[in-house]
Every structure is written in structure tokens, then in C-alpha cells.
Amino acid sequence: xxxxxxxxxxxxxxxxxxxxxxxxxxxxxxxxxxxxxxxxxxxxxxxxxxxxxxxxxxxxxxxxxxxxxxxxxxxxxxxxxxxxxxxxxx
Numbered sequence: 001x002x003x004x005x006x007x008x009x010x011x012x013x014x015x016x017x018x019x020x021x022x023x024x025x026x027x028x029x030x031x032x033x034x035x036x037x038x039x040x041x042x043x044x045x046x047x048x049x050x051x052x053x054x055x056x057x058x059x060x061x062x063x064x065x066x067x068x069x070x071x072x073x074x075x076x077x078x079x080x081x082x083x084x085x086x087x088x089x090x
Contacts, residue, residue: 008042008043010043011042011044012043013044013045013046015043015045015046016048017039017043017045017047017048018047019032019036019050026055029055030079033080041089049076052074053074054073
């Protein structure tokens with residue numbers, strides 16, 4: 001597309017953008033993550049993600065249908081292939 005060559009006036013590869021998920025459900029966190037990722041790519045910023053942590057409604061411990069404990073702490077790499085994103089946009 002013709003806008004592919006446009007460079008944002010905020011583009012600066014020497015700056016960072018941080019993201020910290022709120023205490024909402026997974027869909028709210030996912031939408032926020034996708035928005036901040038798009039902004040970071042558009043502005044040429046390095047996106048800094050939080051460390052592995054519990055996420056609301058995903059860290060409930062034992063699943064009622066399984067006897068073993070389910071995973072309680074997640075990183076965004078559990079849901080997104082961050083290496084591929086970095087290779088494409090880095």
C-alpha cells in the first residue's frame with residue numbers, strides 16, 4: 001500500500017515502550033497487548049514486557065476436571081511467538 005513508506009514522527013529506535021497488563025480478564029489483556037505491540041512497531045520502539053506472572057482467571061490452580069495442578073504463571077511468550085515478531089519487525 002502507498003502508506004507503507006510513511007514514517008511516524010514518533011519513530012525512534014533508541015526509545016522504549018513498556019507494557020503492564022491490567023487486572024482484567026484474558027481478552028482485555030490480549031487486546032491491550034496487541035494494541036501496544038502495534039504502537040511499538042509503528043513508532044520503532046523496543047517493547048518491554050513484564051516478567052512471568054499470574055494472570056487473572058488463568059492462575060486458578062487446580063482445574064476441576066484434572067487432578068494435576070495447572071500452570072499458574074505465564075509470560076506473553078506462552079501466547080505469542082515473540083521471536084517471530086522480533087525477527088519480522090526488529
